Amino acid sequence: MSKFRTLAAVAAASSVGAAAGSAGSASASDADRILATRPPVQLHPLATATRSVLADNVIKLLAPQSRPTTGGPSTNGEFGLPFAEPTVNGQTTAAKCVKAATPNGGAKGPVAQVCKPAAGTLVNLPNGKVLFWDALEGTENNTFSIVAEGGATFTNDSARLLSGAESGKPVWTEPKPFDGGANPDGNPGRPLIPGLQTTEKYNDGALFGSHQAFLPDGRLLVQGGTDYSLDPGIDGIPFGAVELTGLKATRIYDPKTNAFTQTGDSAYRRWYPTLVETGDGKYINFSGVGKLLKPVYLDEPQDSLTNVKQVEQFDPATEKWKTFPKTADFDLPLYPRMHLLPNGRMFYNAAGQAFNPFGQSVGETNWNEVATFDPKTATWKKLALANTKTLAPGFRGSTSSTLLPLKPDADGSYTKASFLTAGGVLLPSPGSYFATDQSSITTVDTAGGGERVTQQKTGSLNQVRWFGQNIVLPTGEVVVFSGGDKDEVVGPGTEFPVQQAELFDPVRKTWKPIATAHNPRTYHNSAVLLPSGEVLVGGHATISTAYLNNTTLPGGFAPHDGRDPSFEVFKPPYLFRGARPVISKAPAKVGYGKSMVVTMKTAKQAATVDTVSLVRNSAITHIVDADQRSVQLRVISHKGRRVKLAGVPSGNVAPPGPYMLFVNRTSSQGPVPSVAKQVMVG
Known part of the structure; x- marks a missing residue:
């Protein structure tokens, strides 16, 4: 018998003794004597296996089941x-x-x-x-x-x-x-x-x-x-x-x-x-x-x-x-x-x-x-x-x-x-x-x-x-x-x-x-x-x-x-909705209250820019990232491959530190983001 099973048996015996003692009908030693003299229950191996399978299946019925979905990866x-x-x-x-x-x-x-x-x-x-x-x-x-x-x-x-x-x-x-x-x-x-x-x-x-x-x-x-x-x-x-x-x-x-x-x-x-x-x-x-x-x-x-x-x-x-x-x-x-x-x-x-x-x-x-x-x-x-x-x-x-x-x-x-x-x-x-x-x-x-x-x-x-x-x-x-x-x-x-x-x-x-x-x-x-x-x-x-x-x-x-x-x-x-917009150039650092310009790979891509966001780099523990934030920037104008954006007004909106700059284009299935450019804000 393994150490764990031995300890489990000791714990079980102790629990029986404690329960008996609390009921006032038997002492801990009485419970020990009962456990020691009770003949072991013998089960056919098939019965043991069947009982285990049935128990597992009953328990699994209580587990949360995945909900049905429609569509493929694009959904x-x-x-x-x-x-x-x-x-x-x-x-x-x-x-x-x-x-x-x-x-x-x-x-x-x-x-x-x-x-x-x-x-x-x-x-x-x-x-x-x-x-x-x-x-x-x-x-x-x-x-x-x-x-x-x-x-x-x-x-x-x-x-x-x-x-x-x-x-x-x-x-x-x-x-x-x-x-x-x-x-x-x-x-x-x-x-x-x-x-x-x-x-x-x-x-x-x-x-x-x-x-x-x-x-x-x-x-x-x-x-x-x-x-x-x-x-x-x-x-x-x-x-x-x-x-x-x-x-x-x-x-x-x-x-x-x-x-x-x-x-x-x-x-x-x-x-x-x-x-x-x-x-x-x-x-x-x-x-x-x-x-x-x-x-x-x-x-x-x-x-x-x-x-x-x-x-x-x-x-x-x-x-x-x-x-x-x-x-x-x-x-x-x-x-x-x-x-x-x-x-x-x-x-x-x-x-x-x-x-x-x-x-x-x-x-x-x-x-x-x-x-x-x-x-x-x-x-x-x-x-x-x-x-x-x-x-x-x-x-x-x-x-x-x-x-x-x-x-x-x-x-x-x-x-x-x-x-x-x-x-x-x-x-x-x-x-x-x-x-x-x-x-x-x-x-x-x-x-x-x-x-x-x-x-x-x-x-x-x-x-x-x-x-x-x-x-x-x-x-x-x-x-x-x-x-x-x-x-x-x-x-x-x-x-x-x-x-x-x-x-x-x-x-x-x-x-x-x-x-x-x-x-x-x-x-x-x-x-x-x-x-x-x-x-x-x-x-x-x-x-x-x-x-x-x-x-x-x-x-x-x-x-x-x-x-x-x-x-x-x-x-x-x-990521399954077709071609993604490509940022050719973006500022590595942006200050507060200042506009910025993002250059796209083509003028056509620039014309289809829908939204632009600064997303704070994540630092997660225990499902907590207090500085987690995404700041949507106002699009001021499109000109050729260039998209002019209003900057972040203050550190209270985007505290200083590292952010990922994403550009989203429109599509019939929903927005499609670019690969991000790393930007330091502040």
Whole structure:
């Protein structure tokens, strides 16, 4: 009998004993004696196989089914075959994991296996390459329970640089340091019981749980992350109570050198924060938690049992953080869905990650209303109860919050910002467990200096979807990828994957089912829009089943046998609609308030230009990219091959940093975008 099955038998016997004892009719020893003396049930092998097949088929009936589609790729798009890094730990293999090269796993600590990283975080760099890093690295090394062992077996997450994804000739290289290099000496934690917290150094600076945003020069700012430990726990003993402590560490990744460097620490430890760029190129950090499972701080009791309320700002010029006055303190969910409005204020869309399994924030009721934060006055303003047009008003967990394309008014100004929310789970933690198909749009009108909120129900998703990844296409449409039918964090391993993508029509306000992905991707999935107009889809790093170990339940449930390091390239429908317009020349850098000229390959192409958009390079983790935006530019004139465009009026509309410039032509089947030109704005 395997170790897992032996442990399962022990757990089952313990459960029977506990149940009998609670009923008052038998003790734990009585239950043990009954189990020991009961003759085993003997089944014919055919009966056993039949029972297994029947059970699997019954379970599969509960799984979400792909909806029928009409038409071909020009209607539904198409997924390419999955591809993955060919080597791991120096070995060429199709397997996800190999045995550690040394007994202690080298820099990875005491691990038995080393695995290929999955794209829990995915970043489309301005040099055409893609940076990604792992999530929950080390689950494969737990034998019984990540709750009891995780503090010693989780390791720092590995990062990779991927090039050639669009060409079909992918190449992976390792950044330096491979794990981002944060907290190398293991900054002191915040033990629940002084003296009883383990001090492993190989997992004190994990990238998992950090957030990232592009700096104005195209480098990547990364703040926060995870310091794993057993708390309580004792060094040298591999069992205790796992803890995930947030980091103060701040890293900067430079695409030119493929390297991370450390910069100024934040004042507060943060795990699952949200970074948002301001219009003048600074960065505001919201929420996160100091300790996930046991947020009790003996040194600062006033901060116990809450997420981080304090708001901080990073200045790239000094590489230092400053904390806003206490008037800025505000209780928010983890990875709060925050966005920059055209008036320079920050919008909270009443959504985020809600489940801190053993320590919810006492301020959860604060999460149900949309609100704005004014960096100039360091104050908040609550605007309205969220999602009033849907089944359950208020907070939405693990849902998308997607800024739809910003469009100029008649006078060329940008005053309205609309946010699409679809799927997720209802209500604050612990939420509803079951995913929803509800979808709505919240619009904030900033004309006149204020914020007026209107809400509109849209057509529902065709399938319920938790943790769906939204991508805004150059055409203004939105595609949602991946996810599951239930909240995996509540019941890991009991969710079914949702593999069929859906396309949102911003004019009709409806969703339609389109192509189905090859691989299931539930928790920690990711996707980014590429300059080619294709979408790179990856990720899938699950919590171990039932918080025990990596085991996939039979019957079609989502795979929980380890992380998926593969990617798929999705070709949207517009790539099957004939010839694409070609940009011959575009400015490499554009300032604010200045017009620009784009030169097309032919005068005929220039004459058919319909819309032109600047799409921010994506930096996604946990279905969150706070700086995600698409800005439609006003076409001033066509002359020969040249198209003159009105520029972006200010950084509040398009914060400084890297963008992809797409030109769309009209066709009988819908718009067709060009391959993008990379543009630095600001």
